[in-house]
Amino acid sequence: MLNKMKLWKNQKTSSTLRDKIEQIKSRPVPEHVAIIMDGNGRWAKKRALPRIAGHHEGMKVVRKTTMLANDLGIKTLTLYAFSTENWKRPKNEVDYIMKLPEEFLDTFLPELVDNNVRVKMMGYKDQLPKHTLRAIEQAMEQTKHNDGLILNFALNYGSRAEILDAVKLVLNDYKDGNLNENDINEEVFSSYLMTSEFADPDLLIRTSGEIRLSNFMLWQLAYSEFWFTEVLWPDFREEHLIEAIEVYQNRQRRFGGI
Structure with missing residues (x-):
């Protein structure tokens, strides 16, 4: 009897989630969502567990969030996995x-491949252990022909370093005669950043109650909508992503205009 009640409850929840997904898709969905996945360590501490237990639990949330983002029609999901700090x-x-x-x-x-998800990474590869880089590059290779959601991991990423490196690249091209001073504008400068192939994030989500950017996409987030939640990342559920997007859909984006 208990199993039947649990199954009925799961089916009802699933049906409600599907209805919510269709409702959200009937309105403009953010093209690029970026998430600062914060709170793994605190989640573990609250349960008297080692911090690594929180990171392991957070990994499961990445899977669910990715699949829901794909279902919602989001084009790019950038996850801040590890900073240069x-x-x-x-x-x-x-x-x-x-x-x-x-x-x-x-x-x-295999699930990413089946769901047409493409894996990408931005960050400094040289410092990453070989086994870490090998796993990422293998996933990128096996999903490179997929044209659905881009799952972009920000791994060993820091925005200040990214901007400084972009400035150096601009200077080199200027010195080499490949770039004219009058040609340098926001669009050109953006092409030198690690996110050159993506649109700027429409929505930034940060979990755990912290209200700061922590050196994450400082240039790209200039006109993004921010949504902060007290929920720790391992407790982040489908309904939280849906809530964030509903808030986004009810905001008026003016980009400095009236």
Whole structure:
């Protein structure tokens, strides 16, 4: 009897979620959603677990969030997985985080392929362990022909370093005569950033109650809508993403105009 009640409840929840998805898709959906996945360590601490347990649980949320974003018709989902500053964390935690892409993609890659999801990465590859980079590059290779949702991992990424590197590239092209001073504008400068192939994020989500950007896409987020939640990343559910998009759909974006 209990199993039947649980099944009925799951079916009802699933039906409600489908209805919500269709309702959201009837209005303009953000083309690019970026998420600062924060709160894994605090989630674990609240349960007297090691911090790595929170990162493992957070990995499961990545899967659910990706599938829902794909269902909603979002074109790009950028996930802030590891910043250039995160190397300061304890070595055992960093080592564990660097194993997660391999573990995640080993189990999740077939589903990404089946659902036409394309894996991309932005960040500094040189510092990444070989096994981490190998897992990411293998996923990118196996999904390169997919033309659905782009799942973009920001891994060993820092926006200030990205902007400085872009400035250096602009200067080099100027010195080499490939770029005229009068040609340099926002659109041209954006083409030198790691996100050159993506539209700027329409919506930024940050979990855990922190209200800051933490060196994440400082240039690209200039006119993005922000949505902050107290929910820790391992507790982030489909309804939270839906709520964030509903809030986005009810905002009026003026981009500095009236």
